[in-house]
Structures are given as C-alpha cells and as structure tokens.
Amino acid sequence: MPARTRRSAxxxxxxxxxxxxxxxCTGSANNAAADDPKAETTLTFWHGWTAPxxxxxxxxxxxxxxxxxxxxxxxxxxxxxDDKLGQALRAGGSNGPDxxxxxxxxxxxxxxHTGALADLKPFIEKDGLDLDxxxxxxxxxxxxxxxxxxxxxxxxxxxxxxxxxxxxxxAGLDPEAPPKxxxxxxxxxxxxxxxxxxxxERLGFMxxxxxxxxVVSHYMSQWGHGGYFGExxxxxxxxxxxxxEMMTYQKSLVDALGGFAKLDRYRTTFGDEWGAKHPFQxxxxxxxxxxxxxxxxxxxxxxxxxxxxxxxxxxxxxxxxYGKGYLSGTIMGIAPQSKKQNAxxxxxxxxxxxxxxxxxxxxxxxxxxxxxxxxxxxxxxxDARFKTFLDIARHPKSTTSDGAVNGSAxxxxxxxxxxxxxKGQVPDLKKGLADTAAQIDRDIAAAK
Amino acid sequence: xxxxxLPAKEAxxxxxxxxVARGRNTLRSKRRRDALRTLAFMSPxxxxxxxxFVYPMASTVYFSLMRYDGLNPPQWRGLDNWAYVFxxxxxxWPALQNTLWLCVVMVSCRVLFGLGIGLLITKIKSGAGxxxxxxxxxxxxxxxxxxxxxxxxxxxGTGPVNSLLEAAGLPxxxxxxxxxxxxxxxxxxxxxxxxxxxxxFMAALLDVPxxxxxxxxxxxxxxxxxxxxxxxxxxxxxxxxxxxxGIISAMQYYTQPIVAAKVASGKMGGSGExxxxxxxxxxxxxxxxxxxxxxxxxxxxxxxxxxxxxxFAFSMAFTALLMRRRGGLIGSGD
Numbered sequence: 078m079p080a081r082t083r084r085s086a087x088x089x090x091x092x093x094x095x096x097x098x099x100x101x102c103t104g105s106a107n108n109a110a111a112d113d114p115k116a117e118t119t120l121t122f123w124h125g126w127t128a129p130x131x132x133x134x135x136x137x138x139x140x141x142x143x144x145x146x147x148x149x150x151x152x153x154x155x156x157x158x159d160d161k162l163g164q165a166l167r168a169g170g171s172n173g174p175d176x177x178x179x180x181x182x183x184x185x186x187x188x189x190h191t192g193a194l195a196d197l198k199p200f201i202e203k204d205g206l207d208l209d210x211x212x213x214x215x216x217x218x219x220x221x222x223x224x225x226x227x228x229x230x231x232x233x234x235x236x237x238x239x240x241x242x243x244x245x246x247x248a249g250l251d252p253e254a255p256p257k258x259x260x261x262x263x264x265x266x267x268x269x270x271x272x273x274x275x276x277x278e279r280l281g282f283m284x285x286x287x288x289x290x291x292v293v294s295h296y297m298s299q300w301g302h303g304g305y306f307g308e309x310x311x312x313x314x315x316x317x318x319x320x321x322e323m324m325t326y327q328k329s330l331v332d333a334l335g336g337f338a339k340l341d342r343y344r345t346t347f348g349d350e351w352g353a354k355h356p357f358q359x360x361x362x363x364x365x366x367x368x369x370x371x372x373x374x375x376x377x378x379x380x381x382x383x384x385x386x387x388x389x390x391x392x393x394x395x396x397x398x399y400g401k402g403y404l405s406g407t408i409m410g411i412a413p414q415s416k417k418q419n420a421x422x423x424x425x426x427x428x429x430x431x432x433x434x435x436x437x438x439x440x441x442x443x444x445x446x447x448x449x450x451x452x453x454x455x456x457x458x459x460d461a462r463f464k465t466f467l468d469i470a471r472h473p474k475s476t477t478s479d480g481a482v483n484g485s486a487x488x489x490x491x492x493x494x495x496x497x498x499x500k501g502q503v504p505d506l507k508k509g510l511a512d513t514a515a516q517i518d519r520d521i522a523a524a525k
Numbered sequence: 526x527x528x529x530x531l532p533a534k535e536a537x538x539x540x541x542x543x544x545v546a547r548g549r550n551t552l553r554s555k556r557r558r559d560a561l562r563t564l565a566f567m568s569p570x571x572x573x574x575x576x577x578f579v580y581p582m583a584s585t586v587y588f589s590l591m592r593y594d595g596l597n598p599p600q601w602r603g604l605d606n607w608a609y610v611f612x613x614x615x616x617x618w619p620a621l622q623n624t625l626w627l628c629v630v631m632v633s634c635r636v637l638f639g640l641g642i643g644l645l646i647t648k649i650k651s652g653a654g655x656x657x658x659x660x661x662x663x664x665x666x667x668x669x670x671x672x673x674x675x676x677x678x679x680x681x682g683t684g685p686v687n688s689l690l691e692a693a694g695l696p697x698x699x700x701x702x703x704x705x706x707x708x709x710x711x712x713x714x715x716x717x718x719x720x721x722x723x724x725x726f727m728a729a730l731l732d733v734p735x736x737x738x739x740x741x742x743x744x745x746x747x748x749x750x751x752x753x754x755x756x757x758x759x760x761x762x763x764x765x766x767x768x769x770x771g772i773i774s775a776m777q778y779y780t781q782p783i784v785a786a787k788v789a790s791g792k793m794g795g796s797g798e799x800x801x802x803x804x805x806x807x808x809x810x811x812x813x814x815x816x817x818x819x820x821x822x823x824x825x826x827x828x829x830x831x832x833x834x835x836x837f838a839f840s841m842a843f844t845a846l847l848m849r850r851r852g853g854l855i856g857s858g859d
Contacts, residue, residue: 160821167595167824191594191824276682287790345682345702349793413596483823493801516615523609524825525592 110199110418118420119150123157123165123174125407126442128351130373134441141434142427149420159184159484166193169414175421178231178409182219183488185408186480189222194410197226200422211430211448213470215404215477222480229429232444233406234368235469236295238390239375242383244269244279244363255387257399259299259326262390263333269363270334277335277343280356282364284330285340286496289350290366293495294478294488296323298403299391305479305487310521314491315514321506322392328499337500353378368405369466373443386462388469402469404477406447445470483524487517582837589830596824606827610835614828619807620815621835623708627778627811628843631712632771636764639722644756646723647730657727664720672784675714676701701789704808711781711809722767729763730756765847772843776836779817782809812836 112118122139126132132155139151154174159181165173166188177194188194201208208217216230242252248268256262266281286292302319306312314320331337347361348354351374357365358378365371366389375384388400409429411421428434435451438444440458445466451457452467459467469475481487494503494513503509564571589606591599610617642660646653663671678686679700687697700710737755746754757764783802787793790804802818803810812832820829 160817163595163821163824187824191596193596193824287792289791341702342681342699344791345680345699345789347791350791351793483825486823489801496801497806516613519609519613520823523606523613523828524823 110195110422112417112419114419114423115148116420117148118417119152120175120417120421120424121152121154121173122176122178122424123154123162124178125155125157125159125180127156130377131442134438137441138428138434138438139424141437142424145427146423149423151424163187163193166412166414169412173414174412175415175417176409176411176424178407179228180405180407181485182405182408183478183480183485185220185228186222186482187484188410189225189227189480190482192227192413194227195413195415195418197229197411197422197425200411200418200426201226204422204426206426206430211450213447213449213452215475216406216447219405219477219480220408228408228410229425230447231407231409231429232435232439232442233404233447233470234370235445235466235475236290236298236366236368236389236403236405237465237469238387239357239365239367239371240385240387241269241357241360241363242385244360244382245385248363252383252385255385256390258393258396259330259390260393263330266330266364267333272335275339276346277361279360280340280343280362281334282330282366283340283344283347283356283362284327284334285337285344285499286327286492287341287344288366289355290368292488293323293492295366295403296327298401298476299323299389301392301395301398301474302476304476305491306481312487312514312517312521314517315507315511320491320510324495324498324506324510326392327495328501331499369445369463370443372460372462384462386465388465388472398474400468401472401474401476404470404475406444481521483520486520486524490517490520585830585833585837588826589834591827593826594824595820595826599827602827606831610828610831614815616803616807616810616815617832619803620810620812623808623810624776624778624812624836624839626708627711627775628772628839630708631715632768632775634712634716635719635722635771636767638716639719639767640726640760640764642719642723643726643730647727657723660723661720663718666718668780669784671718672714672781673788675710675717676785676788679710701785701809702805704806707785707789707805707808711785714781714785722771725763725767726760729760733759769844769847772847773840776840777813778811779813782811783814785809 124135126135135155136153139153143149143151157174157177159179162174162177162179166177179188189196212220212230213233216233220226220228220230238255240252240255245252245265250265250268256265262282266284269279269281271278283289284291297320300319300323302313302317304313307316331340334340343361347356348359355371355374355378356362357367357371358375358380360380360382372384372386388402391399391401409425411418411425415421428438430448432448432450432454433456435446435448436454436456439446439451440456443459443463446452446454446457452471478485478488491513494509497503498506498509588599590601590603592602592605593599646657646660649656666674678684681687681697681699681702684700687700690697698706700706733756737759738751741751741755786802786804786809787800790800792800792804802814812835816829816832816836819825819832
C-alpha cells in the first residue's frame with residue numbers, strides 16, 4: 078500500500094474510531110427489567126430534601142418500606158438537584174441511583190422525552206394500577222409527557238396566600254376576609270404597606286418576579302388559561318390573552334406599591350427563603366404567595382403574629398373560580414440503567430401509592446398528599462389552615478405548568494421577559510409576548 | 526515490509542549496486558529506529574495529548590454537528606446547532622460580550638493591580654512579610670465563599686459598603702443587583718484575590734539584575750525610565766504569562782458570576798423554582814454558563830459544543846495575538 082494511501086487509511090480509521098468511541102459513550106435508555114424483586118438487593122435512592130426534619134421524614138418513610146420489604150435495602154442520598162440527577166442518569170454506572178425523586182415537575186418533559194427516566198407503563202400494567210382511581214388528574218398530567226409516563230407523584234404542593242392577621246387588624250382590615258380578586262388584593266396590599274423614608278417599614282406584598290415564589294407560573298394559575306402550549310405544540314403565550322392580562326396586572330401592582338426599583342432595593346434586605354429570616358416570618362411583608370410547606374416553617378420559626386391562609390385571589394372576571402391555585406410536587410422515577418428496576422418499582426409504588434406511606438410522609442413534612450385515598454384519609458394530621466391547601470389541591474380549576482422537551486427552559490424565557498416587562502423595559506407587551514413565544518418555539522425545535 | 530516502500534527503480538536495481546542499496550537500507554532503517562525511539566520518548570505526552578485534547582476536541586466538533594442529549598444515539602444535524610446558537614439563541618451574544626469584557630477589563634485590572642502590589646512590596650523596607658501575607662490570603666478563599674462574602678458586603682439594602690458610601694455622601698450603587706455594576710463588582714472581587722499574580726510578579730521583579738538599575742541610575746534615569754526601560758523588558762514574559770492565563774481563566778469564568786447572580790436575585794434553589802442565569806439583565810452571563818445550561822440542564826449537547834468551540838477559538842485567537850504582538854505590546858523584552 079503506498080505511504081500516502083496508508084496515511085489516509087489510518088486517518089480515516091482514527092476518525093471512525095473516534096466517532097464510534099463517541100457514540101459508544103452514550104448511555105442506554107432501553108434496559109429491560111429482569112431482576113427478581115423478591116431477591117436480596119440494595120437500591121440507591123436519590124432525593125433533593127435538605128432540611129433536617131424533611132430528611133428525617135424521608136428516612137422514616139424508607140424505613141417503613143424496608144420493614145414491609147425486608148429483602149430490599151435502600152441507600153439514601155439527599156441534597157440532589159436536577160442537574161446532578163441529569164448527569165447521573167446520563168452517565169449510568171453501578172454507583173448511580175436506581176430510584177430518583179425530583180422537585181421540578183417542569184423537567185418531566187425532558188426526562189420522559191429523552192428516556193432519562195424509565196417508562197413506567199410496563200410496571201403499572203403488570204401491577205394493574207389504575208391511575209385514575211389513584212391520583213388527581215392534575216398530578217397525573219404533570220408526571221407524564223406526550224403520553225409517556227416516566228414518573229409518579231410523591232406528595233404535591235399547592236400554592237396559596239399567607240397573610241399576617243395582626244397587620245390586617247392594625248390596618249383596619251378584617252382578618253377573616255382576605256382579598257378574593259386581584260383588584261381587592263391591590264387595595265389591601267396598599268393599605269398594609271407602611272413606608273419609611275425611601276423604603277418600607279412593612280410592605281403589603283412583594284409582587285416582583287424575584288420575590289421568591291411570585292414567579293410567572295404561580296401567578297398564571299390565578300388566570301384562566303389554556304396551557305402554555307397550543308394543540309399544535311406551539312407556545313401559547315403570545316396568543317392566549319391570559320398571559321398579557323396577568324403581566325399587566327402584576328406590573329400595575331408593582332407600580333402601585335412603589336415601583337420596581339424601590340421594591341427591588343427592599344427585596345435585597347430579605348433573608349433566605351428557606352431560613353428563619355424569611356421576610357414574611359420577620360414581618361417585613363404582610364402577605365406572601367407560598368406553598369403549603371410554609372406552615373411548618375412558620376411553626377418552627379414561632380412567628381410572633383397570627384397567620385392566616387387563603388387561596389390566592391383570582392382575576393376580577395373569574396371570581397367564580399376563587400379557590401383554585403398552582404399545583405406542583407415531587408416526582409419519582411426509575412433510572413433506566415438500573416439493573417434492579419423491578420425492586421426499584423416496588424419502592425416507587427410503595428412511596429407513591431400506599432395510603433399509609435403517603436399519609437405518614439405528608440404528615441411529617443407538611444405537604445399535600447398525592448393520592449385520592451390519602452386526601453380523604455382520617456389519619457391526616459394538620460391544623461385547620463392546612464385544609465385550605467387540600468381544597469386548592471382538589472379544586473377542579475387548579476393548574477400546573479406544562480412539560481417541554483427542554484425542561485423548564487420555556488419558563489426561564491417567559492420569566493425573563495416578564496422581568497423586563499415589570500421593570501418597564503418592554504414598550505409593547507403584545508409584541509413582546511409574540512416574540513417570546515417565537516423564541517420558546519425555536520428553543521424547543523433546537524432541542525428536539 | 527521494507528520492500529513495499531522501496532521505489533520500483535531501486536527494487537529492480539542490478540546486483541552491482543548492492544552495497545549502495547544496502548547502505549541506503551541501513552540508513553533508512555537507522556532513521557526509522559531513531560523515529561521510533563523519538564516516538565517512544567514522546568509517547569507519554571502523545572497519549573495524554575491524544576486522550577485529553579485530540580479526542581475531546583474531535584468529539585466536540587463531532588457533537589456540534591449532531592442532535593445529542595447524552596442518552597440516545599446522536600443524530601446528524603449538519604450546521605443546525607451553529608445556526609441556532611448564532612442567530613436564534615438570544616443569550617449567546619450578551620454572554621460573548623460579557624466574556625470579552627471580562628477578558629479585557631478584569632484581566633487588565635488583575636495584571637495591573639498584581640504588578641502594582643508586587644512593585645510596592647518589593648520596594649518597602651519593613652513589614653513586607655505582613656503585607657505579602659495580607660494580599661495573598663484572599664487568593665486562598667474558596668470562590669463560592671468569597672463571592673457570598675462580597676454579595677453580602679455589597680448588598681445595596683444591608684451591606685456595610687453602601688452604608689459607608691451613603692454616610693460619606695457618595696453614590697451607593699446596587700452592585701450585583703444593577704446590570705451596569707455587576708461586572709465591575711465581579712472585577713473588584715477578582716482584584717481582591719490577586720495574590721497569585723502578586724507572588725509571580727514579586728519573583729520576577731526580584732529577578733531583575735540590580736546592576737542594570739545601578740547603571741541606569743548612574744546615567745541619570747528616573748524611576749519611570751527605569752521601570753519603562755529595565756523592569757518592563759525584564760518581566761515582559763511574566764506579564765505575557767499573566768495575561769494569557771488570565772484570559773483563559775476569564776474564558777472559563779463560571780462559579781463567581783453564577784453564585785453572585787443566584788444570591789443577589791434571591792434564587793438560591795429550592796422547590797423547583799425558576800432561576801434565569803445572568804441576573805441582572807444578562808449582565809453576569811458568561812459563555813461557560815451557557816455551555817452548562819444548554820448541555821447539562823437542557824440536554825442539548827450539540828449547541829453546548831458549539832459554544833465550547835467558540836470559547837476555544839477565542840482562547841486560541843487571544844493567545845496567538847498576544848504571542849505575535851508581545852514585543853509591540855509590552856516592550857523590547859529579552
């Protein structure tokens with residue numbers, strides 16, 4: 078073989094090897110479950126809880142499982158966010174998780190579409206699990222993507238309004254009559270606000286999109302909308318008027334309470350959302366949009382004022398739908414590379430569908446139970462205020478965010494646009510939303 | 526085997542030329558042995574270079590032409606990822622601008638400050654050890670802890686820096702909460718941790734022959750002339766080193782801006798909350814953040830690889846430019 082030809086052949090072979098090597102480095106998402114769930118085995122379970130009381134609760138929940146399944150041991154790994162989870166699911170390997178739990182329901186689309194989490198349909202069919210009789214519809218929706226079910230709900234979160242009843246009384250407001258529409262809400266928030274110099278002694282409500290849970294998706298559930306994507310799969314934020322209505326109202330609230338710059342400067346004085354110095358707990362704000370878990374934080378912080386809870390207000394022309402809210406929650410799935418998928422399914426099934434397990438865990442961490450039976454269970458222990466969140470969870474008009482192939486990227490894009498709008502940087506809201514919708518569509522097309 | 530590569534003319538040569546051909550064969554065989562020996566000596570480097578540079582580089586180019594999510598087999602996309610990043614991905618250009626800003630301003634500030642401190646400490650008569658320690662210590666602070674501390678110090682609502690500025694009647698910017706001030710705040714943080722460059726410059730400055738200063742002084746050269754014509758040419762390779770490594774670090778700048786953005790925006794993570802990188806207004810967005818975001822958060826390795834290649838191209842271009850223009854930029858040198 079001539080030298081030049083040989084060199085070319087060597088180069089071609091090297092290139093082909095690199096390409097093959099590169100292809101070979103991809104994880105496989107198609108491992109069939111062949112393990113015996115009755116055999117002695119150890120599962121690795123990754124979750125994201127970090128608060129000591131929540132970590133203890135998940136450990137107790139797993140202990141209940143291992144007691145019922147003595148052949149299965151569970152190694153628990155906490156403080157795992159979705160980025161770490163994604164990397165582990167891609168990499169596979171024996172040290173990776175068999176079972177995972179994530180807080181970000183918006184990533185279900187990404188996990189199901191790519192096969193990062195195993196399809197649960199064969200397991201559900203094998204055990205004859207009737208999802209309609211087990212989970213509320215919204216929870217069924219956010220745990221699947223385009224018909225592919227790769228997760229099940231493990232408790233859920235319902236978002237409502239927390240308010241300082243003492244501050245209501247001092248402002249001459251009836252603490253038993255929280256605002257039900259956004260117009261009422263603006264008036265109440267203004268009454269509760271006490272200015273101090275160029276800042277605030279107390280703010281009625283922190284409306285900006287950086288005010289912890291006051292993000293676009295949580296606001297949006299209080300406006301009747303048809304979802305973030307149309308039937309053609311294209312973004313609906315430019316065509317569904319509810320998005321413009323919500324943003325217009327939110328901007329008016331920002332302006333009514335002092336404007337973005339002043340509010341944002343006040344926001345920088347707030348403590349951490351997950352710590353004792355949360356601005357609602359310190360009395361810096363009198364009302365807060367938050368999830369049901371805040372009740373436990375409030376109890377632990379021993380706040381020196383009476384706290385009321387209520388559903389968030391609704392749009393003025395949707396008063397009949399008062400009581401609805403945003404729903405989200407923790408999701409559970411199985412790593413497709415796991416060689417112990419049948420045993421993993423036993424853990425997922427137990428934690429997500431066993432009434433005793435769901436109720437026990439819900440009681441321990443103060444979340445909303447995720448099964449229909451658990452929602453009705455007499456064993457649920459909660460104070461009267463928690464019922465508000467159970468009602469929000471059961472409300473037929475409560476909604477959640479849609480899934481997408483690129484996870485929460487579409488929410489990031491929408492949130493970013495909304496932040497520009499609240500600052501007054503967007504002269505034409507309608508055009509801005511149309512451009513945002515087009516950008517969301519381009520991002521999704523690039524990720525498909 | 527060897528006859529394969531002999532030209533046909535030589536292979537068919539008459540027996541009379543045997544000794545000449547044998548001599549050529551011996552020479553060729555010696556050359557081959559030499560080449561193999563050289564290769565054997567170079568093999569550790571070649572293997573490392575192949576595995577840690579050529580393979581990742583080839584893979585990055587390969588995946589930049591593919592739709593690849595890290596789980597399923599790559600699918601050919603041609604230049605789609607390139608077109609998406611350059612024309613349809615709105616965060617790319619702000620991130621590129623920020624990265625270039627950091628390369629120019631932050632690196633310049635660090636080099637100038639590091640050199641200045643180095644000069645100062647090599648000149649002072651007493652307390653040099655104390656100052657050297659004081660200026661070096663911040664470099665040892667973990668980046669996340671240092672960034673958290675700076676966000677706290679520069680907090681517009683509760684930070685002591687703004688309290689002092691306001692007490693002095695000076696304007697108090699919002700630092701990490703203001704798009705115009707976020708990068709300067711990051712630069713202040715980077716300059717605070719300039720201990721590494723200070724030590725390198727001090728070593729270089731102490732290495733400049735004293736006789737040259739004495740001769741220049743005898744010739745009547747002042748401090749500036751001595752610095753311009755003796756110090757700078759002698760330490761120019763070190764300045765070049767500081768600039769090149771600084772630019773490469775700036776190209777990889779990730780931890781500090783993302784921590785600052787998360788803390789300043791109050792979005793430290795939690796119950797699936799939305800954090801939009803680059804807070805405020807994309808001012809702290811850098812290209813490595815996009816690589817991470819696209820690749821690891823959105824499972825879009827193809828687009829992430831495009832940005833990685835852009836970073837590589839810029840690093841190479843900066844380095845090549847500085848290496849070529851070193852004399853013109855810094856002085857006549859060694």
